[in-house]
Amino acid sequence: MFWLNLLHIYQPPQQKEEIIKKITLESYSKILNILKKHPKEKITLNINGSLTEQFAQYGFKNIIDDIKKLAEKGQIELVASAKYHLILPLVPEQEIIRQIKLNNETNKKYFGEIYQPKGFFIPELAYSFKVAKILKKLGYQWIVLDEIAHKEKKTQDENNFYQIKGLNNFYVFFRNRKISNLFFTGEIKNSKDFFKILSVKRQIKNNALITALDGENLGHHQLKMAEIWQEILNSKKLQTMTYSEYLAMNSMKNIKEVEPQECSWASKESELKKGVPFAYWNNPNNKIHQLQWKLTKLAIKIVFQLKQKYSDTLKYQNIRKELDQSLFSCQYWWATMDPNWSPRMIKKGAEKLLKVIELAYDAQFVNLDFFQKAENLYNKIIFTTKETQKNSKFKI
Known part of the structure; x- marks a missing residue:
């Protein structure tokens, strides 16, 4: 079984230096050290330019260097995003394009030629077709959305690969919300808990487990979660692969067109029924x-x-x-x-x-x-x- 795991790391502009230092020690450094100790393991990584700049500003050039080296070794696939992590469906097109270009300029500056993103991480997985059209126009190949975006409520399976209707060769992955959120909720205390829940949810039968989560969950939000992630990798029960590798491997599979609904990775069914797809950022009752x-x-x-x-x-x-x-x-x-x-x-x-x-x-x-x-x-x-x-x- 393949595991496609996207980690998203970000801090807002002008974050306090002590907070950057704390999260780096608790999370970012641990993630990179685990990858260095496990040279066959891979992740897909989004780092917003806002955080990249603050690593350089606060003396964490070693973090930038480690990301670059792991990307050059093929253990990290870097993806694009919006530099200051804005909710893309809620702003005009020119702001979306500008933030993407700013992000690319910043990450290209610090990571060099290895930064050639094929995929795009939409902040908060806040999706609209307007955003998808812009990303397709800019040349990106794929995005990841929460499974709630799929109207049939199906995560990726071994029989289908998903393309957004009306956008040829622009693909979408649907993350497994339950499994992704395990790294935040504290529900699992060790790798055995993880595999038990994975088995109950019948994900083993699928060709791929697709997750997307905040990298800060591994060690910062949940203090022992980086070690649990390492346990999972040590088990060798899952073969890790980047999103783009999986896309290339499955290019000849059945392509199913989908029309994702507007939502984020925090959306609730009750909110979507009321026509409020981005309640955490623009609730009409707030x-x-x-x-x-x-x-x-x-x-x-x-x-x-x-x-x-x-x-x-x-x-x-x-x-x-x-x-x-x-x-x-x-x-x-x-x-x-x-x-x-x-x-x-x-x-x-x-x-x-x-x-x-x-x-x-x-x-x-x-x-x-x-x-x-x-x-x-x-x-x-x-x-x-x-x-x-x-x-x-x-x-x-």
Whole structure:
């Protein structure tokens, strides 16, 4: 049985150095050391450019070097993504394309020629057909989605290979949610637990087990999980393979067209039935979310308008860079209240979005009324967050 395991590692822009150091020691270093000790084992890896830059900034060049060497040996397949981990279906096409290009530039700079991604990791596996069309146009060959995206609710099987309807030669893998989430929930305490659940779920009969998960689960979110992953590899019961290797091996198999539904890897059936595919980032019943997106759209709108007149100026470039970083997904996720809640991250996101407008105002690109409109939205976000904190069970 083949195991296609994609690990996604990311930290938001301007993350605290001590947090980067802690997670590197608890997770990132362990993952890479395990791969070095097991030269026949393979993973598919997404590292967003935001984290790559912070590895370099905070003195973790050894992590970058190890990833590069393992990729050169064929143990790691590197994939593309959006640099600052924004929710792609919720932003305009030009922002999607820009973030992908920024990500490629950053990772190409640090990983060199070995960085030639065929696959694409959509942040939070937040899918829409709009996004798929853009990725196909940019030349990517495949994506991975959560199994809930498959309307027939089937993960990969040995009889079919999946292509998105209307996009020839653009393939989709469906991850097994249950098995992927085992590395986060703490349900397994050793490799025996893993294989017991795998057997019960009747995944053994399939030709491939497809998983996709946050790399931080291995050692950071779950302190012993890196060791359990190593136990699983030591068992030799699964043959690890990269996604692109599996795609190449199965190129002659039956191709089945599918139309994935809009969703993320956190979506619930109840949310999808209500037409809310991205509830963790844009819930129509979440007051903070709605205010956040009003401010987000205002920032995107003004930067797009300013580009036509000021794109060659240094002031515009600073505004543009601020917008790039301000679109990170964490600010919305931490406002979900189900159970994610962090007033600090909500405020950080709102501050960065307001900074976009403030820089434009300081450069005399926008008038006072426009800036005050943005400032009013910012104040509403902060006030609503404080009121929610005051009237809820959440602790700061």
